[in-house]
Amino acid sequence: MxxxxxxxxxxxxxxxxxxxxxxxxxxxxxxxxxxxxxxxxxxxxxxSTVKPTTSPTGFTRIRVDEGISPDLAIGLSLRFNDGTRLEGITQDTMSCIQPLLELLR
Structure with a gap:
């Protein structure tokens, strides 16, 4: 061919x-x-690597930074490909995260 x-x-x-x-x-x-x-x-x-665009799975890849000491980390941090960061996500702030992520999409 x-x-x-x-x-x-x-x-x-x-x-x-x-x-x-x-x-x-x-x-x-x-x-x-x-x-x-x-x-x-x-x-x-x-x-093919084409994924269906009509029904997203809800999963994404994450990377854990090995250099952060657990006692220095305060909550969860999310860093997006465009440079946007969400830091300090704790159990108390979890209810705000879903609406915030929907807004950022």
Whole structure:
């Protein structure tokens, strides 16, 4: 397979997988409608890193800073990729966190 065909295939399938997830159709129905090979579709679906955008899992990756001494840390701290930080999250302030996170999204 030529290099250009490989590149096209790597962009073609993820786009179809994303559209299928948004369509609400079964995989078979989507493949029939778009004249796609169901086996190739299944292969690329398994290989794909595309996540469904309609139903987030609620999980995220976290990293624990090893250099912080437990007796110096006051509550939980969250640092987001854009540089935003939430510090001092304790059991007493936990009820404020969910609405605050919703606002920041």
């Amino acid at each position: 030529a290099a250009l065909e490989k590149i096209q295939e790597k962009t073609f399938w993820p786009i179809h997988i994303e559209h299928w997830q948004a369509s609400g159709q079964s995989q078979a129905a989507y493949c029939r409608q778009h004249d796609l090979c169901p086996q190739k579709f299944g292969y690329w679906k398994r290989k």
